[in-house]
Amino acid sequence: MYIRDTIAAVSTPPGNGGIGIIRVSGDQAAAVGNTVFTSVSDGGLVSHRFSFGTIRDAATGEMVDEAMAVYMRSPRSYTREDVLELHCHGGWLVVERVLALVLACGVRLADPGEFTRRAFLNGRIDLIQAEAVMDIIASKSEAALQLAQRQREGALSKRIDEVRECLLQALALVEAYIDFPEDDLGQTDEVAIAASVDSAQTMITDLLATFEEGRIVREGISVLIAGKPNAGKSSLLNRLLNENRAIVTHIPGTTRDIIEETISFEGLAIRFLDTAGIRHTNDLVEQEGINRTMEKVPQADLILAVFDGSREFSQEDQMLLDALAECRIIAVVNKSDLPQRLVLPAANRFLATVMVTALSGDGVDSLKQTVCRQFLHISATDSREFISLSRARHRDALVSADVYLSRFCAGLPERNLELLALDLRGALDSVGTVTGQTATDDVLDRIFSSFCIGK
Numbered sequence: 001m002y003i004r005d006t007i008a009a010v011s012t013p014p015g016n017g018g019i020g021i022i023r024v025s026g027d028q029a030a031a032v033g034n035t036v037f038t039s040v041s042d043g044g045l046v047s048h049r050f051s052f053g054t055i056r057d058a059a060t061g062e063m064v065d066e067a068m069a070v071y072m073r074s075p076r077s078y079t080r081e082d083v084l085e086l087h088c089h090g091g092w093l094v095v096e097r098v099l100a101l102v103l104a105c106g107v108r109l110a111d112p113g114e115f116t117r118r119a120f121l122n123g124r125i126d127l128i129q130a131e132a133v134m135d136i137i138a139s140k141s142e143a144a145l146q147l148a149q150r151q152r153e154g155a156l157s158k159r160i161d162e163v164r165e166c167l168l169q170a171l172a173l174v175e176a177y178i179d180f181p182e183d184d185l186g187q188t189d190e191v192a193i194a195a196s197v198d199s200a201q202t203m204i205t206d207l208l209a210t211f212e213e214g215r216i217v218r219e220g221i222s223v224l225i226a227g228k229p230n231a232g233k234s235s236l237l238n239r240l241l242n243e244n245r246a247i248v249t250h251i252p253g254t255t256r257d258i259i260e261e262t263i264s265f266e267g268l269a270i271r272f273l274d275t276a277g278i279r280h281t282n283d284l285v286e287q288e289g290i291n292r293t294m295e296k297v298p299q300a301d302l303i304l305a306v307f308d309g310s311r312e313f314s315q316e317d318q319m320l321l322d323a324l325a326e327c328r329i330i331a332v333v334n335k336s337d338l339p340q341r342l343v344l345p346a347a348n349r350f351l352a353t354v355m356v357t358a359l360s361g362d363g364v365d366s367l368k369q370t371v372c373r374q375f376l377h378i379s380a381t382d383s384r385e386f387i388s389l390s391r392a393r394h395r396d397a398l399v400s401a402d403v404y405l406s407r408f409c410a411g412l413p414e415r416n417l418e419l420l421a422l423d424l425r426g427a428l429d430s431v432g433t434v435t436g437q438t439a440t441d442d443v444l445d446r447i448f449s450s451f452c453i454g455k
């Protein structure tokens with residue numbers, strides 16, 4: 001639901017900064033500007049022009065800060081509503097006071113993502129583009145940023161619209177026959193309908209094939225480092241992190257005991273899962289070490305199984321491999337500076353085997369390249385033309401559309417037009433949720449509640 005009241009929020013991050021921006025959107029934006037802001041030049045606020053002036057408490061006349069203000073008249077604004085931005089000094093107290101003055105004008109504090117939600121509801125952007133805005137903010141690698149920018153520009157939306165267009169053409173033909181039941185579905189029209197549906201299905205299949213790579217580009221590759229105590233896991237991790245000057249994050253993860261560390265390599269983010277937990281497996285009995293590793297396996301795209309190259313393959317190594325039977329594994333043979341005694345059994349069990357010396361860093365770059373190469377086939381990082389799905393939401397919607405279309409194709413020879421139309425509408429509805437034409441309020445709530453406030 002879209003209530004056209006005026007909303008406001010701080011759009012810069014919490015804490016102290018160079019400037020702080022308070023954003024206001026809605027019919028009262030200009031009135032708020034004229035109440036709290038006094039321009040030094042005559043003429044007040046002019047649309048799309050910055051003015052310099054002061055922010056005052058209208059009740060007491062007290063000057064709160066000097067500021068720049070920009071007013072953007074509808075529809076040429078982020079939300080397509082009237083928008084006001086107040087750029088003041090970036091101390092949290094100043095920003096909070098200015099926000100309080102704005103709210104005192106009778107406007108409401110915005111919900112998370114509400115500005116972008118309004119941009120969507122007013123038709124300035126579709127749902128893919130709204131999600132892309134969020135992805136731009138959250139990007140942890142060059143490739144993720146590029147992908148998000150392409151989606152914000154509408155590359156994926158355009159492809160989805162092409163799918164919809166094919167389905168609409170097919171539906172129009174089927175419905176024409178429903179409206180004139182005395183006519184039999186003619187051969188030419190049947191061929192045309194089948195061709196439209198086939199084009200749509202081919203585009204859907206092609207898009208679905210891009211999902212895994214798009215997801216990896218957007219989220220990064222999740223890597224779990226496993227191996228028996230003293231194989232050199234922590235030394236390897238330190239190398240992987242330290243050698244790379246672009247450590248992007250060092251944040252507590254979503255569950256209490258998971259620490260994620262992310263590096264950016266060749267434009268891709270590589271996330272190391274629960275490195276803290278695994279670092280301490282030295283103190284634990286073997287099986288428990290393996291159990292802890294196994295808990296993280298479902299979240300990992302890839303396992304780096306670390307072996308001590310200076311020792312013979314042991315029962316512990318075998319236990320680990322048995323436990324990881326279902327996983328995608330790169331074997332990392334560490335300590336290649338020492339005389340080698342390890343003979344890895346069933347080397348073809350691994351995606352690759354890489355020799356490293358974690359102590360000196362030898363082989364670590366080659367290891368990172370090997371990791372990236374497992375995932376980038378179409379080279380999303382290079383191609384500006386690459387259009388891909390990157391969210392499970394998009395994939396699920398297209399899988400659902402595909403199911404309807406398969407049923408449609410199976411039913412076409414029977415020519416039950418009502419049923420055929422039903423399947424086409426089902427497919428259209430599913431495809432429409434991707435760009436948002438048919439998204440329900442629940443779906444919108446879920447998407448926009450994960451935005452930050454002020455965006």
Ligand code: GDP
Binds near residue numbers: 232282358359360
């Ligand atoms: P973890 O228990 O698997 O985390 O293993 P550590 O990273 O703590 O390493 C165990 C021991 O092996 C430490 O004494 C390291 O200095 C040593 N080590 C790790 N990597 C290498 C290497 O490449 N060459 C040599 N010679 N020693 C290494």
